[in-house]
Amino acid sequence: xxxxxxxxxxxxxxxxxxGILQGITLTIPDNKFVVITGxxxxxxxxxxxxxxxxxQPTGGQILWNGTDVTGMSVTERARLGISxxxxxxxxxKGLRVRDLLALASGRxxxxxxxxxQYLTKVGLCANDYIxxxxxxxxxxxxxxxxxxxxxxARKSGLMIFDEPEAGIDLWSFAKLTETFRAIHDxxxxxxxxxxxxxxxxxxxxxxxxxxxGKITKQGPKDEIFPQIxxxxxxxxxxxxxxxxx
Amino acid sequence: MEKIDLKLxxxxxxxxxxxxxxxxxxxxxxxxxxxxxxxxxxxTKTDKPGIDIRIAPGTQxxxxxxxxxITETGLTELVYNDFFIGEDCDVDIIAGCGIHNTGxxxxxxxxxxTFYVGKNSRVRYVERHYGEGEGSGARIMNxxxxxxxxxxxSINMETTQIRGIDSTxxxxxxxxxxxxxVVITEKLLTHGAQTAESDMEIILQGEDSSGRVISRSVAxxxxxxxxxxxxxGEARCFGHVQCDSIIMGNAKIxxxxxxxxxxxxxxxxxxxxxxxxxxxxxxxxxxxxLTEEEAEEKILEGFLQ
Numbered sequence: 001x002x003x004x005x006x007x008x009x010x011x012x013x014x015x016x017x018x019g020i021l022q023g024i025t026l027t028i029p030d031n032k033f034v035v036i037t038g039x040x041x042x043x044x045x046x047x048x049x050x051x052x053x054x055x056q057p058t059g060g061q062i063l064w065n066g067t068d069v070t071g072m073s074v075t076e077r078a079r080l081g082i083s084x085x086x087x088x089x090x091x092x093k094g095l096r097v098r099d100l101l102a103l104a105s106g107r108x109x110x111x112x113x114x115x116x117q118y119l120t121k122v123g124l125c126a127n128d129y130i131x132x133x134x135x136x137x138x139x140x141x142x143x144x145x146x147x148x149x150x151x152x153a154r155k156s157g158l159m160i161f162d163e164p165e166a167g168i169d170l171w172s173f174a175k176l177t178e179t180f181r182a183i184h185d186x187x188x189x190x191x192x193x194x195x196x197x198x199x200x201x202x203x204x205x206x207x208x209x210x211x212x213g214k215i216t217k218q219g220p221k222d223e224i225f226p227q228i229x230x231x232x233x234x235x236x237x238x239x240x241x242x243x244x245x
Numbered sequence: 246m247e248k249i250d251l252k253l254x255x256x257x258x259x260x261x262x263x264x265x266x267x268x269x270x271x272x273x274x275x276x277x278x279x280x281x282x283x284x285x286x287x288x289t290k291t292d293k294p295g296i297d298i299r300i301a302p303g304t305q306x307x308x309x310x311x312x313x314x315i316t317e318t319g320l321t322e323l324v325y326n327d328f329f330i331g332e333d334c335d336v337d338i339i340a341g342c343g344i345h346n347t348g349x350x351x352x353x354x355x356x357x358x359t360f361y362v363g364k365n366s367r368v369r370y371v372e373r374h375y376g377e378g379e380g381s382g383a384r385i386m387n388x389x390x391x392x393x394x395x396x397x398x399s400i401n402m403e404t405t406q407i408r409g410i411d412s413t414x415x416x417x418x419x420x421x422x423x424x425x426x427v428v429i430t431e432k433l434l435t436h437g438a439q440t441a442e443s444d445m446e447i448i449l450q451g452e453d454s455s456g457r458v459i460s461r462s463v464a465x466x467x468x469x470x471x472x473x474x475x476x477x478g479e480a481r482c483f484g485h486v487q488c489d490s491i492i493m494g495n496a497k498i499x500x501x502x503x504x505x506x507x508x509x510x511x512x513x514x515x516x517x518x519x520x521x522x523x524x525x526x527x528x529x530x531x532x533x534x535l536t537e538e539e540a541e542e543k544i545l546e547g548f549l550q
Binding site (some may be wrong): 073096107154 | 346547548549
């Protein structure tokens, strides 16, 4: 179970203090599929990075399976089964896709077939990619899918994906949603996905709406999703006026 | 052979004992073993230190190992090795030098290798430098490699120097004839107060010749590196120079690639980049369970692989 208590992240400069996360409290039971959504700049990625330890919160607590991980390093959290798929994954000159998958799985002896299976799950033709370097020769969408494959290879208890749909073509996206559904159906990992995509939101048990560093809505998908859609129109004066005319 | 000799041989030539095929082992400036084959003959030079290696035309899928090992402190040598490779050959040449210096005097190996590669022959040339030993004496290597490629010939040269050598100045010159191809892959890691300099000149002389230089280096601590790869196109040709370096600590790297076109038909490209390891690369590998140090090691290993 993931428990987040009153999580705060503030950045200050000479003139002012900015609250990126302003007291987020959230409990996610085991094997649930939770989608975090909300407007750009609302604090979603910071929240995800704080869970992974990439961002150190200025206040609050994060507990994973009863262990307080708030002060732990990224490495320690990874070893406790937390994983995070970057929104914009880095590239590595010289490291091949198979090297990254082997590192992710924690097994240097990862077989060719095993590596290929992870790539297939994200809609990549495995034989074309397994020996390629994860460098600038790959497109954004390709790197993104390789990133997701590394998270699958980790087989961790908590998988956090940051906008997995970004930059991915329609055909691969279909494969990706299928993979998320399969992970959820297997009920042996908790999925936290930051997304704006209706088809991903549709897979979720629960939706958490984060805006202005706070949770503004939270609940079962069937209850929250219609409200979000209604708010999107109502919240914009131009769009609502346009709709009224 | 002694234990230390075997270790050096393994480091520089991945050899477990004596090699297969033709070989010449030079140990502490003297003979450490030699074997010729039907097609590959090795003779000691009579006018200066070194050997002549003659490879008969049509020799296919054979190899020559010419490792040099130095375990005596204070030994300084200059050696000339000439390779005469006939037409239509396909051979692997594995050179390399290992220094084990436990003393306080400088051990130095300077080797001048000249290759005459006959028509349509293919050569793969591998050279590894390795240094070890607790002594305060410096380990120095200054290799000079000169290659003449006749029509349709090719050389694929891989040079590797990962730690261990205090000072190195490498000079490489390749002249490519018509349709000849040269590929040079250089890998270098310096640390401590080491210095390394690589001066390279590739002349694409013949029509449809091509050249490719891939240089990857890592400079750590206070070490210093200078790269000066020059590619000249004198005819219709294609050349590409790519230098990539990772800088760490208080190291200094100078990368000065040059391309010179003496013909309107020459197509030459150079790229050079120096930068530190990106923070998000380390973070990404840490999210896979590696420590910061392990992540850095993996990134360097991949970069130099």
